Amino acid sequence: MASGSKRYKAVRAKVQPKAYSMDEAIKLLSQTGTAKFDETVEICMMLGVDPKKADQNVRGSVELPHGLGKTVKVAVFAKAEKGKEATEAGADIVGAEDLVEKVLGGFMEFDAVVATPDMMGQVGKLGKVLGPRGLMPSPKVGTVTFDIAKTVKAIKAGRANYQVEKAGLVQAPIGKVSFGADKIRENALAFVQAINKAKPSTSKGIYLQSCYMSATMGPGVKIDCEALRAL
Secondary structure, eight states, X not given: OOTTOHHHHHHHTTSOSSOBOHHHHHHHHHHHOOSSSOOEEEEEEEESOOTTSGGGOOEEEEEOTTOOSXXXXXXXXXXXXXXXXXXXXXXXXXXXHHHHHHHHTTOOOOSEEEEOGGGHHHHGGGHHHHGGGTOOOOGGGTOBOSOHHHHHHHHHHHEEEEEOOTTSEEEEEEEEGGGOHHHHHHHHHHHHHHHHHTOOTTOOSXXXXXXXXXXXXXXXXXXXXXXXXXX
């Protein structure tokens, strides 16, 4: 996106340098998400944690009431009956050691990855490939599990994963502009509640420090955190 484009300047002018209520921010998104495609709505929060400390590495997932508004291709590393279970649950790609070798060879045509615990010895080889893309299965986000069917269905329905970054930021997609205000609000509140519940006991001071929402090609809209901290 060119920051100097006429379209961007026009939508940027609609956003004032102040903190909006959640409802006001969502209303603005419908005015700033004016690209020629259905833009993704994203939320970004600054947390009062130190990601370098293991007990403050906020990470998890939340099932959004209205999903993400996109088709998610799920790859599952599982053997025998669990592999069959994954296929029946709607997984797009299923395999064991053969799939590990395929991914090592450059295959990356999937958006999410699930693995059974007994496959992690093999899947661990993919750390350098999946890790940088945020796709490495992890028990913390529920993607290393024997409950394959439930997990695959949840991801396909629309589950948002989150992990705090080095600077203390946590961000995730929470739907599409076309969802409308009510669905975006419900997804946003579900995400904020999940982040609040994930607050580490060792985090001191203000935990939820700032929050912004934006459409893919639009400017960030600052949200008043006071009400969000009480969720």
